[in-house]
Amino acid sequence: TDHLVQTSKFLSLILRHAPEKISLALDAQGWADIGQLLAQSASHGRSISREQLNDVVARDSKRRYAISDDGLRIRANQGHSLAAVDIALPPATPPAMLYHGTASRFVEAIRAAGLLPGARKHVHLSSNRETAVAVGARHGKPVVLAVDAAAMQAQGHVFYVSANGVWLTDTVPQVFIAFA
Numbered sequence: 001t002d003h004l005v006q007t008s009k010f011l012s013l014i015l016r017h018a019p020e021k022i023s024l025a026l027d028a029q030g031w032a033d034i035g036q037l038l039a040q041s042a043s044h045g046r047s048i049s050r051e052q053l054n055d056v057v058a059r060d061s062k063r064r065y066a067i068s069d070d071g072l073r074i075r076a077n078q079g080h081s082l083a084a085v086d087i088a089l090p091p092a093t094p095p096a097m098l099y100h101g102t103a104s105r106f107v108e109a110i111r112a113a114g115l116l117p118g119a120r121k122h123v124h125l126s127s128n129r130e131t132a133v134a135v136g137a138r139h140g141k142p143v144v145l146a147v148d149a150a151a152m153q154a155q156g157h158v159f160y161v162s163a164n165g166v167w168l169t170d171t172v173p174q175v176f177i178a179f180a
Helices: 002-017 034-042 050-058 104-113 129-137 149-154
Strands: 065-067 073-076 097-103 123-125 142-148 165-168
Touching: 002 034, 002 050, 034 050, 034 142, 050 065, 050 073, 065 165, 097 104, 097 123, 097 129, 097 149, 104 142, 142 149
Parallel strands: none
Antiparallel strands: 065 073, 097 142, 123 165
């Protein structure tokens, strides 16, 4: 599983943030040709077999990656920092409440500015508290913020849901956040 984790981290770097590190081209929706990904990875000292790639995609508990229906292309489902990538999700109606997990040390900044995407293109939200707790715990003492998604949408904010169930929106103004 160590190889699985290392390969997943490498794919996340290449498919979300820095395809140029291995001279890989992503299309406007973030898709990369799998043959090119494997060849470019190998030529940059990171040999990945098609079986290993399929294993990483299949076993990723967060379903971070998608393989195209024809089996020829791969992309990250969300989390891109690349300005040129728009994964072209249709707007979706969110549940009334969504949740954002963060570390306690970020709460004051969020109180001041709301939730901002940082290096990513969107703020990531979950439909349940448990996921938000797990996300927050990755960064320190977890805090779960409740977001009034219904009120946001009523005021014109647009939501998207990625293939792996992560809710995305551009920003969350602090007025829509319940600080427990």
